[in-house]
Amino acid sequence: MSEKIGVYVCHCGSNIAGKVDVEEVANWASDLPNVEVARDYKFMCSSLGQELVETDIKEKGLTRVVVAACSPHMHERTFRGACARAGLNPYLFEMANIREHVSWIHEDRDEATAKAKALVSAAVHRVAHHEPLEPMRAEINPATLVVGGGVAGIQAALEIADAGYPVYLVEREPSIGGHMAQLDKTFPTLDCSACILTPKMFDAGSHKNITLLSYSQVEEVDGYVGNFTVTIRKKARHVVEDKCTGCGICTEKCPKRVVDTVFEAGLGYRKAIYRPFPQAVPKYPVIDTENCIYFERGKCKACQMFCPTGAIDFEQEDEIVTVEVGNVILATGYDLFDPRKIPQYGYGRLANVFTSLEFERMVNAAGPTGGKIVLRDGVTEPKSIAIVHCVGSRDKNYHEYCSKVCCMYSLKFAHLVHERLPEAEVYNFYIDIRTPGKGYEEFYHRLLEEGTHFIRGRVAEVTDAARRPGEEGKLIVQAEDTLVGMQRRVPVDMVILSAGVEARRDADEVAHLFGISCSHDNWFIEKHPKLDPVATMTDGVFIAGCAQGPKDIPDSVAQGAAAAARVLGLITQGEVEIEPVRAIIDEERCSGCRICNTLCPYNAIDFIEDLGVSRVNPALCKGCGTCVAACPSGVITGAHFSNEQIMAEIEGILVSPDGRETVLVAA
Amino acid sequence: MMASESTQPSPPRTFFEEVMAKTPGGEALRLCLQCGTCGGSCPSGEDMDYSPRRIFAMVEANMKDKVLRSNTPWNCVSCYYCTERCPQEIPITDIMYTLKRMAIAEGLYEDADAPDWSQTFIGLVEQYGRSFELGLATRYHLTHRPLGKLRLGTFALDMLRRDRLALTPRPIKNMAQLKTILSKAKELEGAR
Amino acid sequence: MKYAYYPGCSLERSAASYHTSTMAVAGRLGLVFQEIDDWNCCGATEYFAINLLPAYALVARNLALVPNDLTELTAPCSACYVNLKKTDKYMGKYPDLATQVNQALVAGGLHYDPGRLQVRHLLDVIVNDVGYQKVAEQVVKPLSGLRVAPYYGCLVVRPGNGFDNPEHPTSMDRLLRVLGAEVVDYPLKAQCCGGHMTQISADVAYELIRRLLHNAAEYNADLIACVRPMCQLNLDAYQSNVNRHFGTDYHTPILYFTQLMALAFGMSAKEAGLGSEIVSAHVALSKIGVEMPKQEKGKPRKRPNKQALPMPTMPDEEA
Known part of the structure; x- marks a missing residue:
């Protein structure tokens, strides 16, 4: 194989150069196999740095590119873009992280330089085995699911609905409003909390683009960005919404008083048939079957007797609703x-x-x-x-x-x-x-x-x-x-x-349901704590409000709006590019043991009953490699993470800094 | 694991570092928020010349002399409320023991009652292997605070009358073994 | 159920009644306590103030002396319990400490592997291994009408000893209720009695003892039940000093919880080790077994009026 590899070592100002002898690393790299050119540069991510790569690709005919700089989370896209502009397939690029993994964590300059060389060598060896890949595309369903009807969820739902797209707003309690509806005044302006919230609640409840599913919970989520199928359990209210006028006579006549541990925080009482508070949206009450005398002892029915429209239905059952959406916003609160x-x-x-x-x-x-x-x-x-x-x-x-x-x-x-x-x-x-x-x-x-x-x-x-x-x-x-x-x-x-x-007591279950992760204290984890605060590592799933961490009302509202803006961006694009980095199962050789099905953290592997084999859903797969490593028959290949590529990377990292001998280490 | 590569910690450079080094888990002292939960919880806090929280600030400021002369550690009753409640999980009771040891080693404590009591108690334990209450009481009170003996008198009488005080110590059988263990431990302690 | 048993110095004489009643109760409950041969003092709260390694070595000798066929060690005295437990825990947590303690033990021909023994307080063994149900089966003479303040003190629950809440323990409350006693709500039940301060700085200790006696009296307790010899000694033997010091007039007998168990199990006063307490328990105990007229409760919870707001309850609260 004869590739022409260009290696670029970034100073990152003094971020890297302060601890790593970058010139020495570049010099040393020029002797590595297939390396056509090796340079160091002050800021590789600057437009001049990128032009350096582009010019070399065109003039020296580079077929592979390695940039040793910061984390790929920061600039992989940048340099893939530079390659693409010069006509090189962007997946023929590899990044070595010598900042977060080297200069920021090591004290000794010589050791840091040696480690930087090892990482550059690993990337050079690996990139020689890269194959050109083409990203996939998926259409975006313009409907959005918002989970949680607190102020963050309401804001997100309204932003999207006002832009003209359909929203399903799911709320666990009988009414939307969340914690903000319980508050009296809001700091520091001392606005009446209900006065500023209820108009938004009303809008959310009556908006033509919003389908409000209160007293409901998401039970199952399938699919991927652009194409989620969501199963929702609409719990039986035992009140027929079409007939109920919200007059409140049922509540008045109900003989059973219960301590209200949710809306009144345990300080007050409610009835067994109740509406959490007067401005509740929707206005329909629910029967709390655990406390209702009729459900307990089989008689009472006071509410039914007095209901002027015959809206009480003791036989009503939970309803399962399935909706198709392109994106999800989780605003499940605290x-x-x-x-x-x-x-x-x-x-x-x-x-x-x-x-x-x-x-x-x-x-x-x-x-x-x-x-x-x-x-x-x-x-x-x-x-x-x-x-x-x-x-x-x-x-x-x-x-x-x-x-x-x-x-x-x-x-x-x-x-x-x-x-x-x-x-x-x-x-x-x-x-x-x-x-x-x-x-x-x-x-x-x-x-x-x-x-x-x-x-x-x-x-x-x-x-x-x-x-x-x-x-x-x-x-x-x-x-x-x-x-x-x-x-x-x-x-x-x-x-x-x-x-x-x-965090909500069931936050980890919700996270698992939607394929996102929680921090050790169970807050949902954002894609980047500073630069991508409402996206998650799962495309098409966004987070807003206190589910992501403690925050006040203005911050929750801002996040709700931000998440909506991200969703609207995707909807307007109409389709989304999906990384081609994914696993492929050789179905001919798959034994159908299903080990990979349960291990996949993204639920991306389905078992095809008819054929008795497993198959990866390319749109869901993140290319993490768990299944590749776990497959007992060794028939799963990770595109961009093939055995060849990984073995070459390991060989590369074992080249000692003088570039000659290979040291074997038993791990 | 890199257990074989156990690096010797560098010797403490300051009083603050010394206090931490001499307390198992003492490094947590660096985390003190100065919130005062310890001082607020302490049942004998009113009798301390500095609250535990202040003592920690003074330790951090290397005010060795003032800290070791303070009666604060000697008023610690080992109730562990502070340790239990500390939001930073600092082993406060253990640090108080460390300060007592350092005060004795440096001869800096000002009120002699508590250190003398501890030393008398341990003297008997090192001699007999078990505590000997009557011996302890007489040795401590008669040598140390003869004026207190009247009060001791009624207490001892009450106890004797109900057969709750042994008149002679009963040493353990293998005193030699215990003495060997303790002298080896003291030798190692000196080298720490 | 067989345990290594570490009585501790106090139980030899000054708290012999604790030992006597423990043994009597253990027999009834099928507990076999094998005393560690030639055990030594645990150093109480004193040795750590003098020397660190010798203090741990002193305690560790006791752990090392436990025969290999026993894996559980129980101590009735909370201070001994804390020292034994802490030594085992710290040796496990801080390998350097374990190495040096073992170097000292080896000089005496001994060795201890941290984690080999589970160190348990007697109260823990009774409520969790034996269980309330089995205790209840033994009750033949319920302590009906006896108002008992359960006093845990510090070291049975702190630092974080795991078998009960370190701030608001309830295991002895429940045990006493099983014995038929009326357990008073005793907010100071885990507060300190002053420990060795009675010897060093009597004024400090007397105030702490006063708070405990005052609070028990406020709640009309007939007696205080305790789990540690030092607490018993401070509250019992120094009660008259406290009365003199503050001009108060407390007469609250202080008994070990095992003594109350023995009485409820129908044993004699002698078997229960009664008679050595300095504040006489005679009047209080005369209430047991006698049909007493219904007494007004010490601090009845006010009946909520119509406007009253609902009161949250503790999750562990049981009827």
């Missing part, structure tokens, strides 16, 4: 950290310890107390309130991350207490006050003016065991005031635990 996991804070044992979400409901005019701030007895107004920051956050025992919204909502709580109970003392116990955001720091200053007591110290415990006079009958918040350097016990009437946000 769960509140359960502070019962920290028993020393007393939640669940001490009546007047509340969670932040309980307090949101309490201060909400539509909430269980009509907006009055009272103790658990429902009548007594507290004279002193402690707000405990960082509950479950910034703690390796629970969640190491900062939940980002608690400082601001804690400040908001303090403000609302000052507003409604001007005589009450408010203590904020914090580790650090974090208010980065437009108008946020100013809001903190406002609270300082309003006379909130700020005690810098993480709360050690909340107890009702009085120790000193003045503590009897109170909740005592014990903490070190770290600015004074002394332990303090502050007796208060009410404690609010500013619980952090955490």
